[in-house]
Amino acid sequence: MERGIIGIVGGMGPEAGISLSGMIMRNTVAGCDQDHLPVALFSIPEIIPDRTAYITGEVTENPAGGILKVLSLMKQSGVTIAALACNSAHAPVIFDTVESGLKKMAPEIRLINMIDEVGRFISGHYPGVSRAGILGTTGTWKTRQYDRLQGLDLQTVYPCHEEQQSVHQAIYHPVYGIKSNSGNIPERAMEIITTTASSLRKAGAEILVIGCTEISLAVKEREYCGLPVADSSVILARALISAHSPEKLKPQQ
Amino acid sequence: MERGIIGIVGGMGPEAGISLSGMIMRNTVAGCDQDHLPVALFSIPEIIPDRTAYITGEVTENPAGGILKVLSLMKQSGVTIAALACNSAHAPVIFDTVESGLKKMAPEIRLINMIDEVGRFISGHYPGVSRAGILGTTGTWKTRQYDRLQGLDLQTVYPCHEEQQSVHQAIYHPVYGIKSNSGNIPERAMEIITTTASSLRKAGAEILVIGCTEISLAVKEREYCGLPVADSSVILARALISAHSPEKLKPQQ
Numbered sequence: 001m002e003r004g005i006i007g008i009v010g011g012m013g014p015e016a017g018i019s020l021s022g023m024i025m026r027n028t029v030a031g032c033d034q035d036h037l038p039v040a041l042f043s044i045p046e047i048i049p050d051r052t053a054y055i056t057g058e059v060t061e062n063p064a065g066g067i068l069k070v071l072s073l074m075k076q077s078g079v080t081i082a083a084l085a086c087n088s089a090h091a092p093v094i095f096d097t098v099e100s101g102l103k104k105m106a107p108e109i110r111l112i113n114m115i116d117e118v119g120r121f122i123s124g125h126y127p128g129v130s131r132a133g134i135l136g137t138t139g140t141w142k143t144r145q146y147d148r149l150q151g152l153d154l155q156t157v158y159p160c161h162e163e164q165q166s167v168h169q170a171i172y173h174p175v176y177g178i179k180s181n182s183g184n185i186p187e188r189a190m191e192i193i194t195t196t197a198s199s200l201r202k203a204g205a206e207i208l209v210i211g212c213t214e215i216s217l218a219v220k221e222r223e224y225c226g227l228p229v230a231d232s233s234v235i236l237a238r239a240l241i242s243a244h245s246p247e248k249l250k251p252q253q
Numbered sequence: 254m255e256r257g258i259i260g261i262v263g264g265m266g267p268e269a270g271i272s273l274s275g276m277i278m279r280n281t282v283a284g285c286d287q288d289h290l291p292v293a294l295f296s297i298p299e300i301i302p303d304r305t306a307y308i309t310g311e312v313t314e315n316p317a318g319g320i321l322k323v324l325s326l327m328k329q330s331g332v333t334i335a336a337l338a339c340n341s342a343h344a345p346v347i348f349d350t351v352e353s354g355l356k357k358m359a360p361e362i363r364l365i366n367m368i369d370e371v372g373r374f375i376s377g378h379y380p381g382v383s384r385a386g387i388l389g390t391t392g393t394w395k396t397r398q399y400d401r402l403q404g405l406d407l408q409t410v411y412p413c414h415e416e417q418q419s420v421h422q423a424i425y426h427p428v429y430g431i432k433s434n435s436g437n438i439p440e441r442a443m444e445i446i447t448t449t450a451s452s453l454r455k456a457g458a459e460i461l462v463i464g465c466t467e468i469s470l471a472v473k474e475r476e477y478c479g480l481p482v483a484d485s486s487v488i489l490a491r492a493l494i495s496a497h498s499p500e501k502l503k504p505q506q
Contacts, residue, residue: 001297001299001300011286011289011291012286012332013280013286013289014289014292015275015278018271018274018278021267021271021274021294021296022268022271025267025268025271029289031427032303032432033265033266033267033298033300033301033431033432034299034301034302034303035266035298036264036266036296036298036299037292038264038296038297038298038299039267039296039297040293040294040295040296040297041274041292041293041294041296041327042291042293042330043274043289043291043292043294044254044258044291044292044293045286045287045288045289045291046254046287046288046289046291048286048287049256050285050286050287051288063394071330073293073331076326076329076330077295077326077329077330078326084431102469131351174284179285179286180284183279226477
């Protein structure tokens with residue numbers, strides 16, 4: 001454990017953190033159990049309010065507080081590299097608060113930013129692409145957090161207001177939403193995602209950023225609706241391996 | 254977090270711990286992220302030698318030492334209920350050492366024994382059953398750890414030596430073994446499992462205990478080869494929910 005432990009702040013939702021843990025495992029070169037990287041997944045959802053609900057003003061408590069509590073547990077456990085398994089938690093109003101709090105509390109922990117890694121992935125693998133379509137929660141949509149990609153000469157394309165409302169239902173609806181169906185993807189949610197991806201393409205998107213860990217559970221293809229896919233969860237998993245043990249990163253498939 | 258955190262000692266192998274985390278989630282009654290239980294999954298495989306290799310005498314270091322190191326990290330994180338996501342780690346030479354070490358180090362942590370829970374499950378749900386067929390690693394086979402079920406008037410039926418060697422390959426083989434295929438189940442491994450389950454039935458087994466977290470990834474049915482299935486991983490997941498928040502346990506499906 002000389003390089004420390006990779007810490008995943010999960011529980012946002014729980015499936016996303018578990019899924020990220022699996023992606024780290026599957027992207028690691030390993031011939032036996034012992035070759036796999038040290039990972040601690042903390043899923044303590046009850047202390048972290050819904051990120052989108054905070055961004056849209058429905059709740060007033062910043063989820064950053066709960067996330068920092070989880071990071072303080074990680075500090076005690078020997079975590080050296082951490083990430084948040086949630087796109088919406090990368091909204092500046094949340095992520096920046098976490099980042100500055102962590103600098104004071106545990107400057108030895110390196111916090112990886114998922115959106116920066118998505119930007120590096122696109123400019124590295126698709127250098128000709130200049131417009132990225134963003135599929136995510138309404139929190140992600142409202143805060144335009146992926147506009148951070150503009151620093152890498154990438155323009156962003158978002159769904160229209162109506163389509164975004166449908167996407168949000170595909171994630172959160174109590175019956176057909178992905179969060180309520182523990183791993184199974186309801187047909188109606190899938191239809192909404194497909195329709196919206198096609199619209200993004202028509203609106204000029206040249207790559208589809210899966211900017212929500214729930215949608216990542218639904219879209220597993222490398223190309224979708226005629227667009228190459230940049231799955232923020234897979235990109236984050238690979239970035240964590242690179243940051244911890246670059247020699248163990250599996251070649252991109 | 255007033256009831257503390259559920260701690261999973263993972264990494265034995267990593268897939269088993271991740272799978273157990275998912276089973277806890279899917280067996281919890283929850284309408285939103287915040288309803289899910291607090292879980293910390295520590296997967297630090299490099300400090301825990303292979304359990305079967307220790308049981309069979311190929312390595313001399315008892316994995317109990319590494320498991321206790323992980324439990325000491327959990328103690329600092331507020332874990333109150335813990336379990337080992339590995340059947341072979343329940344061999345008395347490993348589990349008893351962990352249990353006595355934990356009593357000294359962190360008596361406040363309740364360690365759930367997977368095999369005891371399997372026994373409770375069978376006697377509760379299948380009271381007429383008197384012979385349980387055990388499908389597991391050679392470590393599990395050699396130590397006859399499931400003979401602990403005899404305390405509940407359950408006889409155990411194991412594969413013959415040759416068949417057990419095949420089952421072991423289905424788990425560990427570098428090409429077609431489940432451990433080497435990160436979540437995908439190779440056809441050859443599946444064939445071995447089916448053949449062995451049929452043999453156990455012919456030898457008098459009335460229920461099939463899936464006593465290895467890797468085989469649990471392959472056999473998802475409630476009935477297999479004409480036998481009801483008692484999946485030790487699912488049983489453990491449900492026991493952990495019951496121990497932490499019984500009101501959140503989903504009805505058995």
